[in-house]
Amino acid sequence: MEPLDRDIGAHFTGQTAEPPTESDPKELRDSEYRRRILAAASRLLEQNGIDAVNMYQIAQEAGIGQGTLYRRYEHSGEIYSDLLRTSLEQFVDDLEQFCGRTSSPLTAFEQLYQVIVRLVDYIDDKAELLSAISCMYAGKKSLLLQKRPIMMRLHNIIADLFTRGCSQGEAAEIDVTLTVNFLLAALAPEQYFHHRDSLGYSKERYLASLRRLFIDGLQKR
Amino acid sequence: MEPLDRDIGAHFTGQTAEPPTESDPKELRDSEYRRRILAAASRLLEQNGIDAVNMYQIAQEAGIGQGTLYRRYEHSGEIYSDLLRTSLEQFVDDLEQFCGRTSSPLTAFEQLYQVIVRLVDYIDDKAELLSAISCMYAGKKSLLLQKRPIMMRLHNIIADLFTRGCSQGEAAEIDVTLTVNFLLAALAPEQYFHHRDSLGYSKERYLASLRRLFIDGLQKR
DNA sequence: AAATATAACGGACAATTGTCCGGATGTCAA
DNA sequence: TTGACATCCGGACAATTGTCCGTTATATTT
Numbered sequence: 001m002e003p004l005d006r007d008i009g010a011h012f013t014g015q016t017a018e019p020p021t022e023s024d025p026k027e028l029r030d031s032e033y034r035r036r037i038l039a040a041a042s043r044l045l046e047q048n049g050i051d052a053v054n055m056y057q058i059a060q061e062a063g064i065g066q067g068t069l070y071r072r073y074e075h076s077g078e079i080y081s082d083l084l085r086t087s088l089e090q091f092v093d094d095l096e097q098f099c100g101r102t103s104s105p106l107t108a109f110e111q112l113y114q115v116i117v118r119l120v121d122y123i124d125d126k127a128e129l130l131s132a133i134s135c136m137y138a139g140k141k142s143l144l145l146q147k148r149p150i151m152m153r154l155h156n157i158i159a160d161l162f163t164r165g166c167s168q169g170e171a172a173e174i175d176v177t178l179t180v181n182f183l184l185a186a187l188a189p190e191q192y193f194h195h196r197d198s199l200g201y202s203k204e205r206y207l208a209s210l211r212r213l214f215i216d217g218l219q220k221r
Numbered sequence: 222m223e224p225l226d227r228d229i230g231a232h233f234t235g236q237t238a239e240p241p242t243e244s245d246p247k248e249l250r251d252s253e254y255r256r257r258i259l260a261a262a263s264r265l266l267e268q269n270g271i272d273a274v275n276m277y278q279i280a281q282e283a284g285i286g287q288g289t290l291y292r293r294y295e296h297s298g299e300i301y302s303d304l305l306r307t308s309l310e311q312f313v314d315d316l317e318q319f320c321g322r323t324s325s326p327l328t329a330f331e332q333l334y335q336v337i338v339r340l341v342d343y344i345d346d347k348a349e350l351l352s353a354i355s356c357m358y359a360g361k362k363s364l365l366l367q368k369r370p371i372m373m374r375l376h377n378i379i380a381d382l383f384t385r386g387c388s389q390g391e392a393a394e395i396d397v398t399l400t401v402n403f404l405l406a407a408l409a410p411e412q413y414f415h416h417r418d419s420l421g422y423s424k425e426r427y428l429a430s431l432r433r434l435f436i437d438g439l440q441k442r
Numbered sequence: 443a444a445a446t447a448t449a450a451c452g453g454a455c456a457a458t459t460g461t462c463c464g465g466a467t468g469t470c471a472a
Numbered sequence: 473t474t475g476a477c478a479t480c481c482g483g484a485c486a487a488t489t490g491t492c493c494g495t496t497a498t499a500t501t502t
Contacts, residue, residue: 065452217438
């Protein structure tokens, strides 16, 4: 396995993402468990590669019981998710800031394209972990990826851009929610990797098709 | 669990889909195993519901060893797939015939829309089994759903329509493969069910958005 | 502080998945 | 017919997932 992004290991070994200001002993204990689990998962990830990590191992490595682990994370996809969390939240923060700037010189649709470019870059970058996450999540009807808060923030960012694009008369009469979800489906990591790795398509080619479909095709003619 | 489509139980209890003309004893034995496995899976499906079916049980019910079962089907998704196979092939046959008719009064894009309507109807109809199949396939990098022959036939049907649409001057300069895959991603069963069941969207609303994006948006303006 | 109630840890164990190999069965050549 | 060779079945077993409950730690009451 190729060396992991060093950042991933760094996210949790420091303090947790929860504000450590609260000295509630319960919060403290919870965050300590979280830290140990993520540290263990990250260690195993580096040592053995992503395919060789399982819940039993992680509990062992973290020095906790399996019950305790399962109570916090239903499956390894959630652990990987949490490993990426800081980086993902930073990414979405950046997107929100980028889109929130009032008086941007870009039209809503141009901003949307920039968002798509950044998304593809991000997916391309975090390939292995994202691929593992979507694999582990698939088939768990318990927790739909689309319902996770971070995905909803992303959804909202894109929905806003479509809405603004339409209201500004650049385009019209689209169902924003469905359109956003179709876009996100086209941006699903497995989808991107299939084209990149099996079909050998370049990032630019992927982007061009996305633009044709979701930007050009929806603008007022 | 709601009563299963009776057809599903019927597909395999008769002869196999392989031409039974060949009296090669090996083929005969293989088809006999296949028949027993599918019969067992279908029986368990009716009795216990789709969530309660596992490989061990199926082997038991079919009266064969687990090794024998795993040698033929890597996971239960493949078995469900095979249960649907006859119906799916019939469906794709119909589509091919529909699109192959020369001198259709419809434009390529109108035909494409009809194909989409039929696809959504089919997905809506076979909801439970399709959902189970895509769940079981997800996370198995071994066999990508998109590479299965039946999916490639579907891909080709749609790709032809896009190509014809473009060459007839109705639209232009699109990357057919990517566009087809984006369309298929938007038509993925989980995607459709999420909107139908979680968000309460109607089939018509779903279709309208697909039309806006993949038909109207791609036509020459 | 002791007693009681509440929460939650951890590991035993059940359930399921996935692998492997001894042996049964069939094939073919002499 | 027989023996060498190949195929592949079946189920034992290893690996992994997922659950449950006795025990222990923490909070609350008196």
